[in-house]
Amino acid sequence: QVQLVQSGAEVKKPGASVKVSCKASGYTFTSYGISWVRQAPGQGLEWMGWISAYNGNTNYAQKLQGRVTMTTDTSTSTAYMELRSLRSDDTAVYYCARGTIFGVVIWDYWGQGTLVTVSS
């Protein structure tokens, strides 16, 4: 069965970086893109960006351009999201999500979420 398993919770200081992983199983990793979505405490969903697991192409939300990098390791079927220059308002649960055959940003499987807390 399809699974996306994310790395564990992180606590970071302002200005630091965080790298969250998303390990896929149960399907051919390079056949579907991965998006990252975050959710601040008590707030709505925010799309961060997308990466093609086939060729590594990316598209990031304009708001995060220059601070976020998404990569994949096809040898381990793992996607990564790195966010730099962390601020307190980056505190959120970060999700990875897999695209579908209907659309690269229509998501049918999600990771369990990774809580990133930014605090001094």
Add this chain to the structure above:
Amino acid sequence: DIQMTQSPSSLSASVGDRVTITCQASQDISNYLNWYQQKPGKAPKLLIYDASNLETGVPSRFSGSGSGTDFTFTISSLQPEDIATYYCQQYDNLPPRVTFGQGTRLEIK
């Protein structure tokens, strides 16, 4: 950038009620509109894709309609397990890009 206006922000209804949530786009988005359900502490779940297509395994009491700028999500007969927050999601494919509505928190009266 396309803006999505979702309403209402919260809604209280009784079991068996018909529930409707709307989403309005700031410009024509054709049918590139999906609906997700999110329960507390859980990842969102896809219910409707491309405005009106029911995702496999989703109960038929959920439905979606609309095109262009105005979209509607309906639960035909509210069940206790439908208590959740619902989000509309507009998307583009080239390049991939997404905007969410603000969410609708649904409660049982």
